[in-house]
Amino acid sequence: MSVRPTVLPGDKRTSVARSSKLVAGLVITGVLCAIALVSLVWTPLPPTKIQIAYKLTAPLQQGLLGTDQLGRDVLSMVMVGAWNSLSTAVAAVAIGGSLGTVAGLFAAAARGTPEALAMRACDIVFALPPILSAMMLGAFLGTGRWTAIIAIAVFMIPVFARVVCGAARQIWPRDYIQAARGAGKGPMLISIEHVLPNISSQIIVQVTIQLGLAILTEASLSFLGLGMPPPSPTWGRMLADSQTYLAQAPWLAVAPGLAIALAVFGLNMLGDGLRDTLDPRTPLLR
Amino acid sequence: MPPPLVEIANLTRDFRNHRFFGISQTTRALDDVTLQIDQGSIFGIVGESGSGKSTLARLMVALDRPTSGKVVFDGEDIFSLPAAALRHHRRNFQMVFQDPFGSLDPRQKVGRIIGEPLHVFASQSARGRVSERVAAMLENVGLPATAADLYPHQFSGGQRQRIAMARALITEPKLVVADEPVSALDLSVQAQILNLVLDLRDTQGVTFVFISHNLAVIDCIADKVGVMHSGRLVEVGPAHEVFDQPRHPYTHELRASALSLDNEIGANPVAARRRQTPLGKLTGGCAYYAQCPIAVARCSVERPQLRPDGTGRLVACHQVASVTE
Numbered sequence: 001m002s003v004r005p006t007v008l009p010g011d012k013r014t015s016v017a018r019s020s021k022l023v024a025g026l027v028i029t030g031v032l033c034a035i036a037l038v039s040l041v042w043t044p045l046p047p048t049k050i051q052i053a054y055k056l057t058a059p060l061q062q063g064l065l066g067t068d069q070l071g072r073d074v075l076s077m078v079m080v081g082a083w084n085s086l087s088t089a090v091a092a093v094a095i096g097g098s099l100g101t102v103a104g105l106f107a108a109a110a111r112g113t114p115e116a117l118a119m120r121a122c123d124i125v126f127a128l129p130p131i132l133s134a135m136m137l138g139a140f141l142g143t144g145r146w147t148a149i150i151a152i153a154v155f156m157i158p159v160f161a162r163v164v165c166g167a168a169r170q171i172w173p174r175d176y177i178q179a180a181r182g183a184g185k186g187p188m189l190i191s192i193e194h195v196l197p198n199i200s201s202q203i204i205v206q207v208t209i210q211l212g213l214a215i216l217t218e219a220s221l222s223f224l225g226l227g228m229p230p231p232s233p234t235w236g237r238m239l240a241d242s243q244t245y246l247a248q249a250p251w252l253a254v255a256p257g258l259a260i261a262l263a264v265f266g267l268n269m270l271g272d273g274l275r276d277t278l279d280p281r282t283p284l285l286r
Numbered sequence: 287m288p289p290p291l292v293e294i295a296n297l298t299r300d301f302r303n304h305r306f307f308g309i310s311q312t313t314r315a316l317d318d319v320t321l322q323i324d325q326g327s328i329f330g331i332v333g334e335s336g337s338g339k340s341t342l343a344r345l346m347v348a349l350d351r352p353t354s355g356k357v358v359f360d361g362e363d364i365f366s367l368p369a370a371a372l373r374h375h376r377r378n379f380q381m382v383f384q385d386p387f388g389s390l391d392p393r394q395k396v397g398r399i400i401g402e403p404l405h406v407f408a409s410q411s412a413r414g415r416v417s418e419r420v421a422a423m424l425e426n427v428g429l430p431a432t433a434a435d436l437y438p439h440q441f442s443g444g445q446r447q448r449i450a451m452a453r454a455l456i457t458e459p460k461l462v463v464a465d466e467p468v469s470a471l472d473l474s475v476q477a478q479i480l481n482l483v484l485d486l487r488d489t490q491g492v493t494f495v496f497i498s499h500n501l502a503v504i505d506c507i508a509d510k511v512g513v514m515h516s517g518r519l520v521e522v523g524p525a526h527e528v529f530d531q532p533r534h535p536y537t538h539e540l541r542a543s544a545l546s547l548d549n550e551i552g553a554n555p556v557a558a559r560r561r562q563t564p565l566g567k568l569t570g571g572c573a574y575y576a577q578c579p580i581a582v583a584r585c586s587v588e589r590p591q592l593r594p595d596g597t598g599r600l601v602a603c604h605q606v607a608s609v610t611e
Contacts, residue, residue, distance in 0.1 A: 175383040175384075175388040175389035176389050178344075178349055178381070178383065179383065179389055179390075179453065180391075180402065181349060182347055182349060182380055182381050183376070183402050183403035183453075184373040184374070184403065185402075186373070194393075197391075197393040197394075198391070198392070
């Protein structure tokens with residue numbers, strides 16, 4: 001009879017696979033953040049500088065990534081686009097994530113009817129198509145950064161509410177929560193002091209994954225003209241604008257497309273890596 | 287004689303399992319339990335899994351609400367108190383849980399865990415001395431004061447149970463309800479915890495309710511014992527007497543089925559004859575009727591009440607006169 005080898009958390013085989021994901025995620029996300037931050041103080045050329053004489057120049061002939069139909073430097077636009085999409089995504093996840101977390105903690109603490117109501121409300125939001133709703137919101141609020149942020153945040157609330165409620169419900173029956181009740185603590189204090197710290201890893205993982213999704217949604221919205229208005233460059237609008245010149249100047253589509261794909265990939269890797277490192281057992285709810 | 291510290295009267299707790307389409311099934315976890323616990327005593331509760339021991343424990347410290355009946359603690363009916371008053375009252379009764387790995391918050395340091403009830407209960411002026419009191423309490427339960435700066439996972443099971451004990455005792459409660467506090471521990475560590483309980487009773491006058499499925503543990507530390515079966519108390523009396531000379535057939539069976547060097551596994555005729563009956567089914571007769579070796583027709587229709595048997599014990603059995611050694 002042979003003894004089956006068990007894989008322990010510290011085991012080399014798993015930790016290498018895990019840490020490679022984590023490292024890839026950290027590197028890609030780190031580079032993305034660095035580029036976004038650098039764009040605030042320096043870009044090769046001002047991203048809005050129009051040089052008609054150099055329009056549609058191929059990469060390396062004029063600037064690292066070429067120029068667009070108005071002769072603007074694509075690299076500079078991609079860099080500023082990184083800041084625009086990252087800041088929108090972070091703001092949306094911060095708003096939606098915190099509201100959703102509060103709702104989820106409340107639902108798990110209250111149980112019964114309030115929980116059922118909160119979860120059905122989540123179902124209703126899930127049933128709405130996000131892009132259409134964003135268009136409606138845009139019709140009311142006018143297009144702009146805040147429209148995009150609010151439209152994305154609204155759809156983050158139920159995601160976080162569900163994840164947090166599910167995780168918190170697993171914490172509530174634990175004996176240390178009972179002990180806290182025995183120590184005279186009310187449900188709010190217990191939620192903040194005991195439940196939240198013990199589900200923080202799940203929340204961190206969810207924040208990372210949702211950041212990736214928020215970047216994707218922001219790109220879709222600005223592709224449709226519902227994001228930040230011109231002249232501030234966004235990846236989504238760069239993609240939209242590039243369609244007309246796809247045959248002449250494919251680099252116009254490749255640069256923002258790759259940027260979006262890499263950003264989402266990096267954040268997903270980071271989320272997966274964090275999940276594996278922080279809590280290896282909990283399956284992720286997407 | 288001082289009045290009892292805890293008086294439990296006709297305590298009943300039903301659990302409802304919701305099914306589809308609003309059909310629900312009721313399980314009676316605790317059935318009409320009446321009990322008194324004397325000040326400064328150690329009261330043991332034994333019974334098999336699912337007999338309602340933990341439900342009774344949770345009700346005694348108001349972590350759950352009963353379907354009917356009341357718990358009078360130190361002259362006050364705790365379930366009729368307003369929420370704020372009950373919260374304040376909680377300092378007088380604390381609980382120690384079975385699993386020393388689940389009862390301590392893994393994200394908090396030991397000092398914070400033990401001091402937690404003080405932060406809630408103590409007045410502003412007294413809070414400054416929390417760390418001193420935590421250190422003193424750690425020494426009380428046999429841990430170094432430096433333990434306060436460590437996390438629970440840095441301790442062994444026995445040490446963690448000591449930490450849980452320290453948390454329960456820091457508010458200087460009158461009653462500590464310990465639900466299977468030694469079941470998850472090694473034998474040698476069990477003995478240490480039992481000695482700690484005896485010590486704390488003798489030095490600080492704490493009243494303990496000690497729940498266990500292990501008769502030897504109860505026999506070792508309890509003054510009085512209550513035997514539970516199917517949510518009811520079937521026998522109450524001084525621990526040694528109850529285990530030496532059981533008066534209820536179920537106590538008899540419990541004792542006979544306890545593992546020891548003298549008892550051979552499988553040698554117990556009662557256990558061998560045993561069949562499973564639906565748990566908590568609300569029937570008219572004695573819950574032990576189906577397994578009872580001395581049952582008569584009356585047992586299937588009339589539920590026996592807990593009555594004094596004339597030797598200073600309470601027994602719930604119609605056939606109490608025919609139980610012999």
